[in-house]
Amino acid sequence: MKKRIVCLFLCLLLVPLFAGAEEPEHFFDDVERDAVGEVTKTYDSPTLKYTIEKFRMHGELCRLVRVWVQDPARQIRRETATWRKNLKFPKTLADRIEGAALVINGSGYVSPEFPEIPDNYPGESKDYYYTPLGSLSILNGEVLRNLEGVPYYGITLDADGLQMYTGEDNEKVLATNPSQTWSFYETCPLLRDNQDLLPEEWKFADRRAARTIIARLDRNNYLILMVDTSLKNGISLRRAQVFFQENFNAEWVYNLDGGPSSALLIRDREAKKVHALMGAGAKDFDIMAFVE
Numbered sequence: 001m002k003k004r005i006v007c008l009f010l011c012l013l014l015v016p017l018f019a020g021a022e023e024p025e026h027f028f029d030d031v032e033r034d035a036v037g038e039v040t041k042t043y044d045s046p047t048l049k050y051t052i053e054k055f056r057m058h059g060e061l062c063r064l065v066r067v068w069v070q071d072p073a074r075q076i077r078r079e080t081a082t083w084r085k086n087l088k089f090p091k092t093l094a095d096r097i098e099g100a101a102l103v104i105n106g107s108g109y110v111s112p113e114f115p116e117i118p119d120n121y122p123g124e125s126k127d128y129y130y131t132p133l134g135s136l137s138i139l140n141g142e143v144l145r146n147l148e149g150v151p152y153y154g155i156t157l158d159a160d161g162l163q164m165y166t167g168e169d170n171e172k173v174l175a176t177n178p179s180q181t182w183s184f185y186e187t188c189p190l191l192r193d194n195q196d197l198l199p200e201e202w203k204f205a206d207r208r209a210a211r212t213i214i215a216r217l218d219r220n221n222y223l224i225l226m227v228d229t230s231l232k233n234g235i236s237l238r239r240a241q242v243f244f245q246e247n248f249n250a251e252w253v254y255n256l257d258g259g260p261s262s263a264l265l266i267r268d269r270e271a272k273k274v275h276a277l278m279g280a281g282a283k284d285f286d287i288m289a290f291v292e
Contacts, residue, residue, distance in 0.1 A: 036064055036247055041266065041277075043101055048075060048292045050102055052266070052277070057227070057243060060235055063264065063278060065224040067102065067290055072161035072219060078106065078180040080139055080286040084130050087111065087283035090263040094274045099291040103265040103274055104212055104224055107132035107154075108184035108257040109285035118186060120150050132285050134183025136170050141179045146170055154183030155254055161219040164189055164252040166197065182288060184257055190241045191215075191253040198241060209234040210262040210279065214288075215250040223248065226264045228278050234258075257284065 037055025047070040052063055069075040079096050081088040087109070094103040110117055110128040117125050117133070131137065135150035151167040156178035165173055166189045187205070189197045190213070198205045211227035211234065225243065227235045237255055244253050263280035267273065 037062070043266070043269065045101075045269070045292050047071065048101055048290060050290070057235055058239065060232055061228040061230065062235070063226040063228070065102065065226065065264070067222045067224065068220055069222075069290060070220065073157065073159050073179065075291050076157050076162065076180070077289045077291060078139055078157075078182065078286055079289065080132075081130065081284075083144060086130055087285055089283050090265060090280045090287050091274065091276060093284075093287045094265055094289060097289045097291060100265075100274055100289040101267045101292060102290040103263070104214070104226070104288050105257055105261045105263040105279070105284045106182040106286040106288045107134065107284075108188075108261075109133065118150075121147060122150075130285065132183060133185065134181055136173060136178075136181050137183070138178055138181045143174070146174075152181075152183075153186040153189065154181055155214070156181050162214070162216055162222065164192070164216070164254050166192070182256065182286065184255060188255040189252065190237060190255055191244055191250060193251065194245055194249055196241065198237060205237040208236050209259045211235055211237075211240055211258040212256040212262045212264075213240055213244075213253060213258075214256060215244055215248065215253040217248065217250055223250065224264075226262060226278055227258070228262075229259075256288075263287070 037053035041052035079093040115125040135147040137145040157180040210229040213225040215223040260282040264278040265274040
């Protein structure tokens, strides 16, 4: 009898440890208390939670999305247009992902309209038309591109969630068994452990524009800053960097494609498909989706 009581007591002690790994405690209470703006949308399921706050930064309309996923390796997905063939509207890509509840635009891409490629990419610009930037491109575990000798700058998804790389050897990245990648300019990492990563001489960082910026707090918790330009001129990357430094202690912050590509799509619990909350009027090469 005594052994049974002791076993029951030990089991009760372990419950909070396992529960904490499965679901954040007081997720929405914490958001309400620490919100930088008005909470206008919440999504709450056993495996996926997010809130959307609306606020203004330097007069610009912004939205901050706080996302919790129970199993990021399974619940964060990438969908793409056809490699070297075309671009697609974000909603078209999102509709291919069953259960997508939150969707943002992803990688920067190369096209006749946006032909710029890094100097260390082999070949010519036209060789990369209708593909994303990044020396590595992986979709659902399949390596679509691996430029030998060109370091990887961008985001990957592996068993431990989203990771940011700032010039890592491709073989070391591949050794982590990533299932997805998203990438933009080599200078798009903004912060690591709240330390500035933006080059001082990079003039693009001072331009005001619509933005899609993602940050990792830990394996399960992420922040997404969306800056709309429907009224004025947008926010510079340096101003966005300060926003994260002043309000959060993120492991890292990364700038995804912005400007006309910026897109935020959501799904109501009772609905089957996502709808655009911001942007999504331009075609992109890929998206990042969160599913239940």
